Structure formats: structure tokens, C-alpha cells
Amino acid sequence: MPLATERVGRFGEYLTAAILSQVSDTVTIVPHNASADIIFEHNLKLYKCQVKTQSKIEERRGNWRFDMRKGQRVAHRKYKDNEIDIFAFVSVTHRNVVFSKPLDQAQLTIVDEHMKNNDAVKNIKDILKDLDKKNPS
Numbered sequence: 001m002p003l004a005t006e007r008v009g010r011f012g013e014y015l016t017a018a019i020l021s022q023v024s025d026t027v028t029i030v031p032h033n034a035s036a037d038i039i040f041e042h043n044l045k046l047y048k049c050q051v052k053t054q055s056k057i058e059e060r061r062g063n064w065r066f067d068m069r070k071g072q073r074v075a076h077r078k079y080k081d082n083e084i085d086i087f088a089f090v091s092v093t094h095r096n097v098v099f100s101k102p103l104d105q106a107q108l109t110i111v112d113e114h115m116k117n118n119d120a121v122k123n124i125k126d127i128l129k130d131l132d133k134k135n136p137s
Contacts, residue, residue, distance in 0.1 A: 020049070036050055065108070
């Protein structure tokens with residue numbers, strides 16, 4: 001992977017970790033051979049977060065398009081059930097994150113206005129609240 005691409009990915013991971021640190025005291029960036037990029041704790045539960053970072057908007061449509069699959073060097077690109085708890089979609093341009101629960105699709109398109117104006121902390125709190133309801137301690 002080219003150095004510039006690695007830097008974009010690391011930027012997304014560090015920005016996501018910084019946002020997650022506002023809702024968790026335990027946030028760890030995981031080595032690159034793991035399926036998740038970040039592990040964090042919330043209400044005594046560990047969550048696996050996969051970060052997808054884009055540095056450029058899709059010019060033709062004016063939206064952000066993210067691939068929700070594993071990298072191209074992997075034979076089976078689709079994540080297995082329960083392999084990832086939360087996705088973090090990062091725009092380098094807007095320096096912002098949109099969090100999502102896993103979706104049954106290969107790509108996700110996010111409108112530029114939403115990417116720019118999303119309140120990432122509120123977004124992750126809402127998702128964690130929903131996950132807590134589904135998986136009570």
C-alpha cells in the first residue's frame with residue numbers, strides 16, 4: 001500500500017479514536033492484520049470498529065462513497081456476521097466521522113451535506129444506546 005494511502009487510513013483511525021475517547025475511557029487502535037481497526041469499551045462491553053476513510057468526494061455525484069468490504073488483497077471481502085460492531089466513515093476533507101451499524105451492502109454513499117454537518121459524538125452515542133437496548137448486560 002502506498003505511503004500516502006496508509007497516511008489517509010491512519011488519519012481516519014486516529015480521528016475516530018479521538019471521537020470514541022469522548023464516550024469511552026478505553027480506546028485502542030489495533031494492528032493492521034486484525035479485522036477491526038479499533039476496539040473500545042462502553043458500559044462494560046467491548047466493541048469492534050472498522051474505519052473506512054476517503055480523502056476525496058465523488059466528483060460526478062458530489063457524494064462520499066465508501067466500500068464496506070475488506071481490502072482487495074483478501075479472498076473473502078465481505079465481513080462475517082458479528083465480525084464488526086460499528087463502522088466509522090471518515091471524510092479527510094471535512095475532518096468528520098459518520099458512524100453506522102453494519103449494513104448488508106458492499107458500498108455506502110453519504111451525501112456531502114450530511115458528511116460535513118454530522119455530529120459524530122451524538123451519532124455514536126445514539127448507536128451505542130441502540131446496541132445497549134439490543135444486548136443488555
